[in-house]
Amino acid sequence: MGPSGLIAVTFGWITTEAGRQPYTVYGLLTTAESVAPIAAPAVAASLIAFVVVYFTVFGAGIWYLLKLFRKPPTAAEQGPRSDQPVRTAGITPGAAMAHPNPAE
């Protein structure tokens, strides 16, 4: 059942977009009138570029996530220190972290 919500939203979106044709603004502005004069190769190139970049970047993100999953918890692990605030997101090893690089 997990992805069913995502599928429902996607199909609902497709229905809306397809059902509105040939209008962009229903009854007022047609898609043919509102389309930008951009050459088809330019649009194709940008679409391919977005697909490649998103797969690369999200792929890298998932790669690092999986690396974190692979590391099992151990009994010797220390919890967060109670005398300092814990960062929730960030880029540098936080002062409150026992180990400078949690991925190792």
Place this chain on the structure above:
Amino acid sequence: MSAETIASIWAVLIATAVFLYVVMDGFDLGIGILFPWIDDKDHRDLAVNSVAPVWDGNETWLILGGGGLFAVFPLAYATILPALYMPLILMLLALVFRGVAFEMRFRVESDRGLQAWDWAFSGGSYVATICQGLALGALVQGIKVEGRAYAGGWWDWLTPFSVLTAAALVAGYGLLGACWIYWKTEEHLQDEARRLAIRLGIATLGFIAAVSAIMPFLQPAFRARWFSLPFMAAAAPVPILIAVLAWQFFRNLAWENHQRERDWLPFLCALGFFFLSYTGLAISIWPMIVPPGITIWQAAAPRDSQLFLLVGAVVLIPIILAYTGYVYWLFRGKMKPGHSYH
């Protein structure tokens, strides 16, 4: 207020947003531009950390500029974006790599991984800057419009002049980045930044001179304005101001080597170079929003839409300015190696 007044207010607001974007994202893109010259990993970490708390806030202004154009000057949005489709899409993709690299650089375990994300950070900064420079050059040179639509091809933005403005922006952003590092760091890295800033300062001033010399010959309208008496009288102080700033800049960096109390001064001078160049550009183009043919009043949305959005802007912009100022204040002072800055 008449529609013309509101459109003028919006034009000034959007021009201000774009300027704030240019100088603020300029210095953090500049860090990426300097990356190939910063050899030490710890120094690169420090340079990245010096902009980590502010870089994404800096990009807010790009969204305000673009969103404002979309909402208030729809005709400008509908002609400029198709004309600059390639450089703008490429800029966004480059900013993706750069933004992700901020997080990923500190997640890698191998040298190869670090090298890859350093490349993503630096390469993304270069491509984004080059694209912005190309877009600027192409816009100033003029966009071909027929009726109410862009009438040129998808490579029209690539001209010798736009290549020149792209190179100029790489040097200019690099200069802002070097001055920022010089201000925010100490010892060895500060010294590296000082040397880079001197070279980039010379390059930037050269590019400003070159672009200024070519500008009047790009369009008859620019020529008429530049060589008219009121403009020349108003513009006469600009080269003098640039010279004064340049003198301060080089004196601080090159001749007062051992007095570093005024470490913020080169950055201020670099901001001054940008401000004067930007103002000169704005005066040349005014009241065109899409040179050579569309004025801000022709491009403006209906009065009620503009007024409605202006109410929102009057509330939001002070809030953005306040929290931006607060973040800069909070992270003031020199960077300390090994500290958290996010």
